[in-house]
Amino acid sequence: MDFVDIPLNKATRLLNHGPLVLVSTTDGQTANACAVAWCAPAGRDPARFVMILGQGHKTYQDLKATGDCVLNLPTADALEQVMVCGKKSGHDGDKLGPAGIELLPSQKVQSPRLACCSAWIETRLWAEPKWDEAGPSLLVVEAVAASCRPGLMSEEHFVDLARFPTLHHLGSNRFVLPGEEIQA
């Protein structure tokens, strides 16, 4: 599949507008992915991202064990795969293979890229700042490689959301796609 690499200091542009991501990991044997709406950039250069993950989740455990994950950016055509990743638990065995969710090798991390997505940010765990023993974890990851489908990012590093409509989670099974662009 065709893709182009993105300068790392432009990687936050992929998530600046608040889309949902699929976070993929591996335990060394089996790949896993979960849907994460609660993820935001946390620094531009180096490009870092903060996300919230429950410590009981397979994704969290894989990420802590390998020290890496991929933030995969799904677009509207990947809604079905997003629901698989969001609803099933990685603890119940491979959820990707049976659902036909294909993996692509990453450039710099063990965690695979998901072929159903349109952009990929390979990251390494950078920090897990402590804030609430009882709650979910805040994880800060740092980009080490980033790519997208040809045309997703313009030469000025803006995402083309008309061609690649990202998914924004409203709650439950409802999502909104990007619409009109405006300029100030």
Place this chain on the structure above:
Amino acid sequence: MDFVDIPLNKATRLLNHGPLVLVSTTDGQTANACAVAWCAPAGRDPARFVMILGQGHKTYQDLKATGDCVLNLPTADALEQVMVCGKKSGHDGDKLGPAGIELLPSQKVQSPRLACCSAWIETRLWAEPKWDEAGPSLLVVEAVAASCRPGLMSEEHFVDLARFPTLHHLGSNRFVLPGEEIQA
């Protein structure tokens, strides 16, 4: 101005889809606000949010001093005010008054609500997890009151983005509004 209160455990629904917020604060004398695209829910009940703020910013300093801030949700009609809050520094004196950005009293915190916005989450600083001495701060705030304009949130607690189009920051002076909704 009319508004309705939102149950606190539904407050994350206002930001779940990744819009930009205006974070308002006060130093006791002068109110201030800045535009923050890097903000995400961090817990549903209690409703918490994580955001990234530079420590040199007036907003950061106010928030640390008073211990509170309001996450104001602007919609497309407030683009001009968003640009004022995003471009000017609070250290250069009052940026809200001269721009005609009106304040509303909050219910539970010192920081004011911004009248140009369509929903408001009053929060108290809950934690500032340490992660990078050289970088910006990760701040976790907890909702103590939340309201919205009538009709913005349905009885099932979904935001009506057709009527209240939130702003999603693409970078620079470019934003995208929500478009079509889809259901899985």
